[in-house]
Amino acid sequence: MTSPQVIQRETPEARRRERRGWYWYDWANSAFYTTVISVFLGPYLIPIAKTAACESDFPSVPVDRCVSDFDTLVTGRLGYVDVLGADIRPAAYFGLILTVSTLVQILLLPVVGALADHTGRKRELLGGFAYFGALATMGLFFLEGDRYVLGGVLFIVANVSYGASVVVYDSFLPQISTPDERDAVSSRGWAIGYFGGFLLLALNLVLYVRHDSFGVAEGMAVRICMMSAGLWWAIFTIIPLLALRNRPVPAHETTALGSVGGSFRQLGRTISELRRYPGTLLFLVAYLIYNDGVQTVIGNSAVYASEALKLGQTTQIIAILMVQIVAFGGALLLGVLARRLGTKRVVLASLVVWIAIVVVAVFLQEGAAGQFFALAFAIAIVLGGTQALSRSLYSQVIPSGREAEYFSLLQISDKGSAFIGSLTITLAVQFTNSYRIAIVSLVVFFVAGFLMLLAVNLPKAIRQAGNEVPARL
Structure with missing residues (x-):
């Protein structure tokens, strides 16, 4: 990490110039998350897997009719696809590859x-991971027919590369901003990223909705949309790569390989030290549990809309666009409420809303777009605020001067908990073949997180970490 003295010797204009380039990577990579993960891939990949199952298990039934009537044809051990020798339901396949990619990130990110x-x-490293992920994303253009394995491999490569590139991207922040500038710089990058993801998704919505007028089939339109996210990622990554620069690093006593091993040892020491801060540990576990529920709901919302509610992708895209816009206002609203009512109370109240969301989702009617929009609006109100306020609380209960170390622990743990949420959805769909049961199973994460956060004595935890207790919590 660049020392404060080095940052101070750099001119403000030089830092501003580098920051302007740094912002563009948020703009570049957000298109992958919104266009590919949040909207198109899950609902498109599952029918691909169903096609493979139809060709294998129901060869006498026309493929189109088999895919549309798939749930009524499934019986016994028929209607599964092979994944490394395991029989997996097509509806569970997207959750499976999301789980695998998350597990790989847990192992790779410390390295x-x-x-x-x-x-x-x-x-x-930023350029290498970015272009590896962008090329894999562009490769999704070739996902058609029964190529579910190709889709799974390309997505795992793209998602792992995305996570690795963000780790490197985040590590530039202390080098391009002073401590006083950091909050504003980080927030500005986050906002620019949301706008970039929104803009490409809006353009893709035009192509998808009007694909007939462009003379393009629906499947081809989806493949072009997914490829566009990789192309967008690749093109706009050029800007930060031109603007950012490497800094000299101190002489190391170990090799790069030894440094990798040291990173795991340091992580183990940090986890062991948490016993000295029981309040911090309890808050960390509570946050990881309920945030896992939040991430899993968002990551599976498009698949839930298509599989359980039978809603078209146009409806899903409009809902995602609405969520991204409303989430800004929701985050600001919850921030105002936190200043008036206390941050912990507002986070607890938001968790009650999340519990209501996953329960109500079970009772939504098939084809009821209005009900889905209402639920998406409720998600948008609490989405940004839940995470922003939780991370604000976490910053209060970690030892001063060791923020990077503890936030690194948070990031790795966050990936680990996300693995559990994805696995929960995968297993629920695998054993019940119902996305309604799968989504309501996430209520456990919100209830457990609520009870654990309620049990945290925040003033005591803050004092244990050696920090000053703010006037309102």
Whole structure:
């Protein structure tokens, strides 16, 4: 990490110039999350897997009719696809590859961080992971017919590369901003990223909705939309790569490989030290549990809309666009309420709303777009605020001067908990073949997180960490 003295020697204009380039990577990569993960891939990949199951298990039934009537044809051990020798329901396939990609990130991210810190070649690592992910995303254009395995492999490569590139991207923040500038710089990048993801998705909505007028089939339109996210990612990554620069790193006593091993040992020491801060540990576990529920709901919303509610992708895209816009206002609203009522109370109240969301989702009627929009609006109101306020609370209960170390722990743990949520959805669909049961199973995450957060004595936890207790919590 660049020392404060080095940052102070850099001119404000030089930092501003580098920051302007840094913002563009949020703009570049957000298109992958909104267009591919949130909207198109899940609802498109599951019929691909169903096609493969139809060709294997129901060869006498026309493929189109088999896919449309798939749930009525499934019986016994028929209606599954093979994944490394395991029989997987097509509806569970997207959740499976999301789970696998998350698990790979858990193993890879500490290595990426150690290499970035040890070699100092952050710009090269950022570019390498970004273009590896962008190329894999563009490869989704070739996802058609029964190529579910190809889709799974390309998505895992793209999602792992996305996570690794963000780790390197985040590590530039202390180098391009002073402590006083950091909040504003980080928030500005987050906002620009949301707008970039919104803009490409809006353009893709035009292509998808009017694909007939463009002379393009619906499947081809989806494939073009997914490819566009990779192309967008690749093109706009050029800007930060031109603007950002590597910094000299201190001489290391170990090799790069030794630094990787040291990163895991340091992580183990930090986890062991948490016993000295029981309030911090309890809050961390509570946050990871309910945030896992939040991430799993968002990651599976498009698939739930298509599989359980039988809603078209146009409806899903409009809902996602609405969520991104309303989430800004929701975050500001919850921030105002936190200043008046206390941050912990507002987070607890938001968790009650999340519990209501997953319960109400079970009773939504098939084809009821209005009900889905109403639920999406409720999600948008609490989405940004829940995470922003929770991270604000976490910053209060970690030891001063060791923020990067503890936020690194949060990031790795966050990936680990996301694995559990994805696995929960996958297993629920695998054993019940019902996305309604799968989505309501997430209520456990919100209830458990609510009870654990309620039990945290925040003033005591803040004092244990050596920090000053704010006037309102």
